[in-house]
Amino acid sequence: MTLLLPRAYWCRREGPGAPVSGTAVAPAAAVDWMRESVRAVTPQLDREAFELAWAWLGNHRERELAACVLRSGRPYRHSVRAGCGTWFWSVHPVRVLPSLENETDPFCVHWRTL
Numbered sequence: 001m002t003l004l005l006p007r008a009y010w011c012r013r014e015g016p017g018a019p020v021s022g023t024a025v026a027p028a029a030a031v032d033w034m035r036e037s038v039r040a041v042t043p044q045l046d047r048e049a050f051e052l053a054w055a056w057l058g059n060h061r062e063r064e065l066a067a068c069v070l071r072s073g074r075p076y077r078h079s080v081r082a083g084c085g086t087w088f089w090s091v092h093p094v095r096v097l098p099s100l101e102n103e104t105d106p107f108c109v110h111w112r113t114l
Contacts, residue, residue, distance in 0.1 A: 005095035009070060013037045015087035016044070023096070027070035030091045031063055034078065041080075041087055049082035056080075066091075 009030035012021040020037065024030035035057060042053050056062060056078065066076045075092040 005097065007093055008096040010092045010094045011037075012090050012092075013041075013087065014090075015041070016085040023094075024091075027067040030070060031066045031076075034066070034076075034089045034091060035063070037089060038078070038080070038087075044082070044084060045080065046083045049080050053080050 006025075009024045009027060010021065011024060011030050011033045012019060013034075022033060024033055038053055038057060042050055045053060066078075069076045070091060070093055073093050075090060077091075078089045080087045
């Protein structure tokens, strides 16, 4: 039996202000985190950047593509350039040490065996 560290997805937003990061346990959850983070900064964007951000948010095909890229083990990135600076979002597949603290928590990563 071989123990394999579980995969998680490290999510990060950089731009004007302090960076924000977190982890997700599934590609779709990581993409949802990224989308919510983009949505959260839209009030700070100028008109052109706002329109580009909302076009990306409305592109459901891009959402599926992002999840597919992450499932394949590759990172996914998105950026929005605005008058106040450029915002960068990235999600990287990573291997993590599992947590034994709360086995009923759906966001808690557990060991898998091969």
